Amino acid sequence: MSKREAAAAPAFIEAVGAEKLVHEPARLVVLTALSSCASADFVFLQRLTGLQSGNLSQHLVKLEQAGYITLTKGFSGKYPQTIAEITDAGARAIDDHWKRLNDLKKAASRFSGPKRR
């Protein structure tokens, strides 16, 4: 292993070992979107992710159990409405995750892999 590769390894290991709860694509999109607004409802999150209701529900429950979001169930007229809101812990988690990915990108740019012809 060259010196450059050795320097890049810790960032990579840290990023790979990063919280899998946040790194899963659907949950990453949900948390990133929720960090850009005060709150969003289930329908909007479904439109962003394209997931089936049950699947999205499972992801939201996991995030709620981790304390990253709060879910409020209510009604909008006759229709049920679930509002998701990011918590401070969730905002910190998503910020840290993006920072880790940025660090990994920087470390990877220092690493020179085998040259292609």
Added chain:
Amino acid sequence: MLDPVTASRLTRHYPFMRGLAFLPVWIGFGLVTILNGLGWTRTASWEETTILLLSLLATVPFSRYYTRRFGVVRPLKGDGTALAWGVVAALVALILQFVAVINRFPIEPLLLLFAAIFFWMGWSDDGYRKHWLIPAVACFLLSIRGLVPLDRQVSHILFGVVYAGTISLACIWDHVLLVRTLKHVQA
């Protein structure tokens, strides 16, 4: 599934991208201005009030459509604060506008402010909603139309058509952008 960057951007802009919900108001406003310019209605008459009230009522089904089809997003507090400052700036510009009209000053401060707001809307976030640059340019040109010798009636009608027309166009484009962005979202 949208990538996180696009999802974040769309979430930030979505509360202001419900274009069809704002459209009836601008069409109503344009219609009132044109009718007024043609001399068919008088300012603040019951006909004009009725048109504006009907256009406000027409926003309700569109608003419901967005809520059912695309959901609801509450913007960040910072965006709300920016909106509040925009309203304060509009009130100040309105006072300046009255002063300008009384003193027959050829430039309209209120339209200049709108041009600046629309320019900011079109320019911010790497030009995500760059179509708002069209009403920005239109408002700037309309704000200095006093420098060109025009018949008062023509000037009034021109204002209604261009102002409401370009904003309506931008509202429609907002809707198109929203639909296009979410069109290919799959699990």
